[in-house]
Amino acid sequence: MKRYKVALLSGDGIGPEISGISIEILKKLSQKYGFDIEIKEEYFGGIAYERLNDPAPKATLDQCKASDAVLLACVGDVKYDALPRELRPESGLLKLRSALNLFANIRPVKIRKPLLDSSSLKKEIIENVDLVVVRELIGGIYFGQPKGHIIDTKLKKAFNTMVYDSNEIERITEVAIKIANQRSKKICSVDKSNVLEVSQLWRDTVLEVTSKDKDLNLSNMYVDNAAMQLVKDPSQFDVILTSNLFGDILSDLAAMITGSIGMLPSASLSNIGPGVFEPVHGSAPDIAGKNIANPIAMVLSTSMMLKIGLNEIEAADDIEIAVDNVLSKGYRTADLDNGNCQVLSCSEMGKKIIQEI
Numbered sequence: 001m002k003r004y005k006v007a008l009l010s011g012d013g014i015g016p017e018i019s020g021i022s023i024e025i026l027k028k029l030s031q032k033y034g035f036d037i038e039i040k041e042e043y044f045g046g047i048a049y050e051r052l053n054d055p056a057p058k059a060t061l062d063q064c065k066a067s068d069a070v071l072l073a074c075v076g077d078v079k080y081d082a083l084p085r086e087l088r089p090e091s092g093l094l095k096l097r098s099a100l101n102l103f104a105n106i107r108p109v110k111i112r113k114p115l116l117d118s119s120s121l122k123k124e125i126i127e128n129v130d131l132v133v134v135r136e137l138i139g140g141i142y143f144g145q146p147k148g149h150i151i152d153t154k155l156k157k158a159f160n161t162m163v164y165d166s167n168e169i170e171r172i173t174e175v176a177i178k179i180a181n182q183r184s185k186k187i188c189s190v191d192k193s194n195v196l197e198v199s200q201l202w203r204d205t206v207l208e209v210t211s212k213d214k215d216l217n218l219s220n221m222y223v224d225n226a227a228m229q230l231v232k233d234p235s236q237f238d239v240i241l242t243s244n245l246f247g248d249i250l251s252d253l254a255a256m257i258t259g260s261i262g263m264l265p266s267a268s269l270s271n272i273g274p275g276v277f278e279p280v281h282g283s284a285p286d287i288a289g290k291n292i293a294n295p296i297a298m299v300l301s302t303s304m305m306l307k308i309g310l311n312e313i314e315a316a317d318d319i320e321i322a323v324d325n326v327l328s329k330g331y332r333t334a335d336l337d338n339g340n341c342q343v344l345s346c347s348e349m350g351k352k353i354i355q356e357i
């Protein structure tokens, strides 16, 4: 029997409400598909700060490193905003990404047919959208040195450095190639090479790496045009490959095509250890404890973990089908209420999905 170790970080806000459903789903799937899954819950985020004075305690990071995959719900709350930066829950996230070398962020954006009317874009524009954003996660302008403030002039100045080396670009391109090869072999690399030197290196390196695979169809697009095209004709994209800053912005733009942030999963991957699988949304403090959160992003993150992290493809597909079945029957959580559906609580939605598995 295959055995897996999963570190579960329920975090803050709606985190514990939505992660309880993932535990039940994993228990059911392990029986159905005959694998053993050991889930270890660890403190992370605001709750870890409160219990252990550290949003990403060493014991948690060690447990994550020793696991086959990490399932994370969400962290954060306004009550932590006044803390020194290193003690805030969001700093825990950066520490986790860095500790696990999570250089690749994968965000699938797929329209689920029953939710076609939930998007702010027209139905005919979004109905065929099924794309993946592959974003470099631990390099570029968010991490580049030098950065800081210049205070010895009359005029206040601040600066950051957008820097990539070819190794960083190569390894994220390899990830995009792997994903494209499981899909339609189409990659659109997004940069700003008409203005930025770092983007020219990005474009040249992506071309060099992808040209080794003759079946791949590579196109390049400037980031400003990519933003426009994602709104105008998002179904033209399959795999979007881009840097940290551009990916941050474009992946949120692409996410909203689907209608609710409560629907979207993501994976952050390394080439040496476990990946972290987590919803795109935050801890939603405004609805925490009310049992009204949409658990589907967490449920679909669990599916991504099974597929990418544990290679349990059938079990992962089972979750996807269960979610589609529940939505097709007209069940929704409050965030997707269009006045023409049956609104369920978070736990009720979880039960419906589990019943379909």
Ligand code: NAD
Pocket (backbone or CB within 6 Å): 014, 073, 074, 075, 076, 077, 078, 090, 093, 261, 262, 263, 278, 280, 281, 282, 283, 284, 285, 286, 287, 292, 293, 294, 295, 297, 335
């Ligand atoms: P958020 O994603 O938590 O919430 C934005 C809006 O979406 C809110 O109205 C919320 O109620 C709603 N929402 C989010 N998830 C939902 C769900 N599953 N079901 C229904 N509605 C949902 O973003 P925010 O309000 O900007 O941030 C709140 C906290 O979360 C902050 O402390 C922030 O730093 C943190 N945060 C954490 C992560 C993470 O853990 N990866 C990501 C983003 C923000």
